[in-house]
Each structure stands twice: as C-alpha cells, then as structure tokens.
Amino acid sequence: DIQMTQSPSSLSASVGDRVTITCRSSQSISRYLHWYQHKAGKAPKLLIYAASSLQSGIPSRFSGGGSGTDFTLTISSLQPEDFATYYCQQSYSAPQTFGQGTKVEI
Amino acid sequence: QVQLQESGPGLVKPSETLSLTCSVSGGSISDFYWAWIRQPAGKGLECIGRVSTTGSTNYNPSLTSRVTMSINTSKNLFSLNLRSVTAADTAVYYCARESDSDWHALEYWGQGALVTVSS
Numbered sequence: 001d002i003q004m005t006q007s008p009s010s011l012s013a014s015v016g017d018r019v020t021i022t023c024r025s026s027q028s029i030s031r032y033l034h035w036y037q038h039k040a041g042k043a044p045k046l047l048i049y050a051a052s053s054l055q056s057g058i059p060s061r062f063s064g065g066g067s068g069t070d071f072t073l074t075i076s077s078l079q080p081e082d083f084a085t086y087y088c089q090q091s092y093s094a095p096q097t098f099g100q101g102t103k104v105e106i
Numbered sequence: 107q108v109q110l111q112e113s114g115p116g117l118v119k120p121s122e123t124l125s126l127t128c129s130v131s132g133g134s135i136s137d138f139y140w141a142w143i144r145q146p147a148g149k150g151l152e153c154i155g156r157v158s159t160t161g162s163t164n165y166n167p168s169l170t171s172r173v174t175m176s177i178n179t180s181k182n183l184f185s186l187n188l189r190s191v192t193a194a195d196t197a198v199y200y201c202a203r204e205s206d207s208d209w210h211a212l213e214y215w216g217q218g219a220l221v222t223v224s225s
Contacts, residue, residue: 001167034211043110043200043218044151049211087151091210095166096141098151 002026002090006099019075021102023088028068032092035064035073039084108133110201112219119225124188128201135182139204142186144197191223
C-alpha cells in the first residue's frame, strides 16, 4: 500500500493566517492526490482534486500544489469556518489511502 | 445535488455480519464508482473498497477476505457486507461517490453511520 504522511498532525492558527499543510507519499503518485475537509459529525468535503484543481463551490483561498511525492494544501487567509481536520488521499493505486489528518485549531 | 445516506444497524455482535446500505438521490447511480470508507474513533480514514455499476469491485487487501460490496441500479443503492466482525471494526462508516474523471476523487459523501461491534 502507498503510505501517506501529513505534517503537521495539528496546528494552531488565527483568523486571517496563511496555513500550509504538507502531504508526502511513499512512492510517486503523479498528481493523483486529493484534499478533504472534515468537521465532526459531518460528511467530508472534497476541496482539491488532482493535486491543484479547485473543486466546484470551494472558496479560492484554498489551493493545492505538488506532484510526484510531495504536495501542499494552502489556505491563504484562514476563516472561522475553516477550523477542521484536513486529509490528503491518493488514488494512484488501490487501495486508495489517506494521510492521518491535520487538525487546524484556534 | 447528489445526496448519499447510509443506513443499517448501529450495533452488531462479534463474529456476525455488518450490513450497510447507501441510498443515492439527486442523480443516477449508473456509470460511477461507489466507495465505502470508515473511521474508527480517534483514528484516520480507511478505504474499504469500491464497486462500479458494471459489478467491478476493488477491496482493501486487509479486508478482502471479509468484504462484499454490491449495487442495485433499479433501487439506486449500493451495499456493504463485512463478515466476522470484531471490536476493531467499530467505526463510523461513510459511503461516497467517485468523480467521473480519471482522477477518482471522492466527490460526494454521506453523513456517516456509527456501527458499534459489541455483545
């Protein structure tokens, strides 16, 4: 299985901060990397697909980058509704695997 | 807007079979891959597997001996059966739809169903 490693596991930030989360895969996955936002008790939400493509309806303050083994999710100006856990996921090979998550807290 | 809703027993006894159904509304179930993902309390997300409307399946190797997924296009729903469950299978179970692009991102998700394995 391809292992996905996110860092940091958690971070504290304030409204208006620029936040960057990194995700590294154990082997090259091209751009088969997606980012999700998850709030407790709710369905996870797709933010970014194919490493850098913004999902329809997602605010432009979210952006993604990278290819191969190293990827980033950036929130340019953190908003109150952005406090959540973020996961990366690879769909390059089965089984699809997720990172362990990054909790963004105040 | 596509909506997914998981349903099934919230409590399953050890060694029995966990059965969940995902009902799809707001769109056709045809021509997509449909997935099951779970999250044990305090842990991350784990892909259980996926099923297509052609009947093709891919299961997580760690679960493949115990998992069966199926799809019912006439009822617009798909199902998960997980046999011989133990306490380690206690988790929130999500169903999801992959996008129709080659990237296979999980575009739509259900709210999740908590399943507890306990006698």
